[in-house]
Structure formats: structure tokens, C-alpha cells
Amino acid sequence: MTSTTSVLPGPLRLGALTVDVPVVLAPMAGITNAAYRRLCAEQGAGLYVCEMITSRGLVEGDEATRRMLVFDELETTRSVQLYGTDPRYVAEATRILCDEFGVAHVDLNFGCPVPKVTRKGGGGALPWKRGLLGEILTQAVRAAEPYGVPVTMKTRKGLDDQRLTYLDAGRIAQDAGCAAIALHGRTVAQAYSGVADWDAIAELVAAVDLPVLGNGDIWEAADAVRLVEQTGAAGVVVGRGCLGRPWLFRDLAAVFRGETLQTLPTLGEVATMMRRHAELLVALMGPERGCKEYRKHVSWYLKGFPVGGELRRALAMVSTLDELDALLADLDHMAPYPVSELGAPRGRQGSPRERVVLPEGWLDDTDGRDLCLAEDAAETSGG
Structure with a gap:
């Protein structure tokens, strides 16, 4: 620094x-x-x-x-x-x-x-x-x-x-x-x-x-x-x-x-953050509702990363932490952060x-x- x-x-x-x-x-x-x-x-x-x-x-x-x-x-x-x-x-x-x-x-x-x-x-x-x-x-x-x-x-x-x-x-x-x-x-x-x-x-x-x-x-x-x-x-x-x-x-x-x-985290580091988020939601709301609430965040976490559509869809439909762990393991953990996303608007715009x-x-x-x-x-x- x-x-x-x-x-x-x-x-x-x-x-x-x-x-x-x-x-x-x-x-x-x-x-x-x-x-x-x-x-x-x-x-x-x-x-x-x-x-x-x-x-x-x-x-x-x-x-x-x-x-x-x-x-x-x-x-x-x-x-x-x-x-x-x-x-x-x-x-x-x-x-x-x-x-x-x-x-x-x-x-x-x-x-x-x-x-x-x-x-x-x-x-x-x-x-x-x-x-x-x-x-x-x-x-x-x-x-x-x-x-x-x-x-x-x-x-x-x-x-x-x-x-x-x-x-x-x-x-x-x-x-x-x-x-x-x-x-x-x-x-x-x-x-x-x-x-x-x-x-x-x-x-x-x-x-x-x-x-x-x-x-x-x-x-x-x-x-x-x-x-x-x-x-x-x-x-x-x-x-x-x-x-x-x-x-x-x-x-x-x-x-x-x-x-x-x-901070420019690799996809592996983002995956660790995604798992932590899901874990906290499950602790707060229980497994079913926690995983359901988690799904909306997947597209934001993966924005710009090279992740196939099928894996993205599966991650956005998880119902248990074990299922999430298996899917996160399939990500390319060494993929660098997409610098093209830096400074770009996120969320709703309209x-x-x-x-x-x-x-x-x-x-x-x-x-x-x-x-x-x-x-x-x-x-x-x-x-």
C-alpha cells in the first residue's frame, strides 16, 4: 500500500x-x-x-x-x-x-x-x-x-x-x-x-x-x-x-x-466469499429459506467471470450448502478478476x-x- x-x-x-x-x-x-x-x-x-x-x-x-x-x-x-x-x-x-x-x-x-x-x-x-x-x-x-x-x-x-x-x-x-x-x-x-x-x-x-x-x-x-x-x-x-x-x-x-x-480477488477467492455469504444466510434463516435468499446474489458475484451458463444456472438454484460446495468446486479458482467490470454500474438501472x-x-x-x-x-x- x-x-x-x-x-x-x-x-x-x-x-x-x-x-x-x-x-x-x-x-x-x-x-x-x-x-x-x-x-x-x-x-x-x-x-x-x-x-x-x-x-x-x-x-x-x-x-x-x-x-x-x-x-x-x-x-x-x-x-x-x-x-x-x-x-x-x-x-x-x-x-x-x-x-x-x-x-x-x-x-x-x-x-x-x-x-x-x-x-x-x-x-x-x-x-x-x-x-x-x-x-x-x-x-x-x-x-x-x-x-x-x-x-x-x-x-x-x-x-x-x-x-x-x-x-x-x-x-x-x-x-x-x-x-x-x-x-x-x-x-x-x-x-x-x-x-x-x-x-x-x-x-x-x-x-x-x-x-x-x-x-x-x-x-x-x-x-x-x-x-x-x-x-x-x-x-x-x-x-x-x-x-x-x-x-x-x-x-x-x-x-x-x-x-x-x-481488491481484485480471483474467482476462487470470490467462491470463498460466496460460501461465507450462504453460510451466514442459512444460520440466520434456516437451510431452505437461506439458500433461496442466497440465489439472487449469484449473478452479482459472478459478473464478468468466465463461468458457463449451465454452471451459473445451477449455482442460482442451490438448495443446500453441500450442493453449493460441489458446484463452487467446479469453478476455475485461478481465473483473475474481470477488470472490465471495475467502475461499471451494478444492480438495477432502468x-x-x-x-x-x-x-x-x-x-x-x-x-x-x-x-x-x-x-x-x-x-x-x-x-
């Missing part, structure tokens, strides 16, 4: 919570369960956030919601992302997380672009209603305050390029007492398409006094360095870039220590949307404090 000359941010401070490496794993539905969080944490330090849960689901005791609130025995800092549109539900859910689950950090999701969420005024649609956003944030911060738990928020640039909300959202978050704000440099209309606008992150950094975390298009550790240098962000949030590449957190931890590291699906009359005003929005008890997504 060689030392770099870049001046990079030090530990991330969220209220009383200190994160040694200013890197946050973005919650991803069906991905960032306790098994995956442990797998990533074994690679490097950072803050690893649980899958997003709904405030109403938690308050009303929804079983599916509570099953998601499972933490690995080594998770000393429990972090959860919460979705909600009703200040009362969000406040009570925050209190439950702090009081009953020992959570040390609560993040509120106002960035989800999924139509089934935005059509109810949730996720990335909600910051359009500035008054409602402020009320939700204020209530959540008050609920967490007795426990000394910091509350942060995640958002996007706005609904579309004509309806930007991120600067107002930053001011509102600061006034409400939030410990930080994370900005995904895309609009809701963009979803995951196109290129993230890091200039918007820099504008938000200049506009507020609380820490700003940059999110979007961090595919390699070098991208994280460029983002913080270009924007002045206090840290980064990493989502799709770590799909099938949990060792990215090893590289991120290294660069934020001022070292240069880029196309921008012609319009954002919103509740009727949503754009008529920007307050919304008196709204009574429908909130599903078991909504799952991410931002």
Missing part, C-alpha cells in the same frame, strides 16, 4: 455516535439483512444499516416487520432505516426502536423512487410537502432524544429537474435537529438511471451546517475519494456498488485511512420515468401538515 496526499474526512460523528470510517451501507430491500451486514462488516469498518422498515408496521406489531429487526451478535451499533408518512407513527416507531431494540441510529427514508411508495406521498415524494417533512423529522428527533440516539435522513434532489427539494430538505433537517443528511444525487424521476449529480451534493454541503453524506455512483473506493474531494461531503453512502462485492468495504476503509487498495406517480393534487401546495396519508404496514424498498 502507498500513502495518498488527499485530505479525506475523518470519523463520522452523528451526535454521540462516532463511526470510525465515514462509510454507510445503504439499506436495500431483500439484501441488507443481518447476514449481509455481517459479511460486509467483516471486510471493513463503517455503519451498516438494516433493511428499511415501516413505522406503522412496527407500531402495530406486524410480524413481517419485526422479523426484519434481527441483528447479528457482533452488531454492536444497531442502525435502522424507517419509512413513514405520519409524524405520530414515525415518532412512536422511533421510540420503540430505541427502547425495545437498542438501536443506536435511526435514519428516515425520504428518497425511495418506487411508484407504489410515491403514489401514497411517501419516500422521495414527501419532501415536496415541506411542512409535513419538518413535522416528521421534529417528532422523530424528540422521540430519540431521551435515548441519546441520532436521527438522520436520506433524500434525493427532488421530484424531477423542475421540482427540486434538496436544499429546503437540508434546511428543514437542520432546524429539526437531525444529525446528518444523506443526498442521492438523482431525482425521483431518474430512479437509478443516468449519472448521479455530485454538484448537487456540493451545493447542499455549502448550504447547511450539519454533516452531508454523498450517495450515487460509488462503484469503487476511488469514486468515494473523488466524491468527498469534489463535494466536501463528510462521508459516503454505498448501495448498488457492493452487490456481489462485499470486499468493497475493505477498499473503502483503506482509502479513508489514507492508503491505496483495490430508464428515467416520464412522470412521477403522486397522490392527486400533491403539487398544489408545499405544506402538507394537515394531510392524512395512507401508510402500508409492510412497505419495503429503498432510496
Whole structure:
């Protein structure tokens, strides 16, 4: 390793919570369960956030919601992302997380672009209603305050390029007492398409006094360095870039220590990581469900490697760890990492949307404090 000359941010401070490496794993539905969080944490330090849960689901005791609130025995800092549109539900859910689950950090999701969420005024649609956003944030911060738990928020640039909300959202978050704000440099209309606008992150950094975390298009550790240098962000949030590449957190931890590291594992080393992931999932969920959950990760792990279609299909249909072991043994363990995949987008991308699906009359005003929005008890997504 060689030392770099870049001046990079030090530990991330969220209220009383200190994160040694200013890197946050973005919650991803069906991905960032306790098994995956442990797998990533074994690679490097950072803050690893649980899958997003709904405030109403938690308050009303929804079983599916509570099953998601499972933490690995080594998770000393429990972090959860919460979705909600009703200040009362969000406040009570925050209190439950702090009081009953020992959570040390609560993040509120106002960035989800999924139509089934935005059509109810949730996720990335909600910051359009500035008054409602402020009320939700204020209530959540008050609920967490007795426990000394910091509350942060995640958002996007706005609904579309004509309806930007991120600067107002930053001011509102600061006034409400939030410990930080994370900005995904895309609009809701963009979803995951196109290129993230890091200039918007820099504008938000200049506009507020609380820490700003940059999110979007961090595919390699070098991208994280460029983002913080270009924007002045206090840290980064990493989502799709770590799909099938949990060792990215090893590289991120290294660069934020001022070292240069880029992990290029052989296919054999990737196979070892795949086996570890499956093992953790089986321990968490049991053999049948654990192997089923594992299958979705196979294509990400093998992306770009010379693996035949028949073997890929078989690996994506495994039902036991013994079966997985036999198939992994058939891989060419000496195959080098496909450098063509470095810096390439991973996971969903898609196309921008012609319009954002919103509740009727949503754009008529920007307050919304008196709204009574429908909130599903078991909504799952991410931002």
C-alpha cells in the first residue's frame, strides 16, 4: 500500500455516535439483512444499516416487520432505516426502536423512487410537502432524544429537474435537529438511471451546517475519494456498488485511512466469499429459506467471470450448502478478476420515468401538515 496526499474526512460523528470510517451501507430491500451486514462488516469498518422498515408496521406489531429487526451478535451499533408518512407513527416507531431494540441510529427514508411508495406521498415524494417533512423529522428527533440516539435522513434532489427539494430538505433537517443528511444525487424521476449529480451534493454541503453524506455512483473506493474531494461531503453512502462485492468495504476503509487498495480477488477467492455469504444466510434463516435468499446474489458475484451458463444456472438454484460446495468446486479458482467490470454500474438501472406517480393534487401546495396519508404496514424498498 502507498500513502495518498488527499485530505479525506475523518470519523463520522452523528451526535454521540462516532463511526470510525465515514462509510454507510445503504439499506436495500431483500439484501441488507443481518447476514449481509455481517459479511460486509467483516471486510471493513463503517455503519451498516438494516433493511428499511415501516413505522406503522412496527407500531402495530406486524410480524413481517419485526422479523426484519434481527441483528447479528457482533452488531454492536444497531442502525435502522424507517419509512413513514405520519409524524405520530414515525415518532412512536422511533421510540420503540430505541427502547425495545437498542438501536443506536435511526435514519428516515425520504428518497425511495418506487411508484407504489410515491403514489401514497411517501419516500422521495414527501419532501415536496415541506411542512409535513419538518413535522416528521421534529417528532422523530424528540422521540430519540431521551435515548441519546441520532436521527438522520436520506433524500434525493427532488421530484424531477423542475421540482427540486434538496436544499429546503437540508434546511428543514437542520432546524429539526437531525444529525446528518444523506443526498442521492438523482431525482425521483431518474430512479437509478443516468449519472448521479455530485454538484448537487456540493451545493447542499455549502448550504447547511450539519454533516452531508454523498450517495450515487460509488462503484469503487476511488469514486468515494473523488466524491468527498469534489463535494466536501463528510462521508459516503454505498448501495448498488457492493452487490456481489462485499470486499468493497475493505477498499473503502483503506482509502479513508489514507492508503491505496483495490481488491481484485480471483474467482476462487470470490467462491470463498460466496460460501461465507450462504453460510451466514442459512444460520440466520434456516437451510431452505437461506439458500433461496442466497440465489439472487449469484449473478452479482459472478459478473464478468468466465463461468458457463449451465454452471451459473445451477449455482442460482442451490438448495443446500453441500450442493453449493460441489458446484463452487467446479469453478476455475485461478481465473483473475474481470477488470472490465471495475467502475461499471451494478444492480438495477432502468430508464428515467416520464412522470412521477403522486397522490392527486400533491403539487398544489408545499405544506402538507394537515394531510392524512395512507401508510402500508409492510412497505419495503429503498432510496
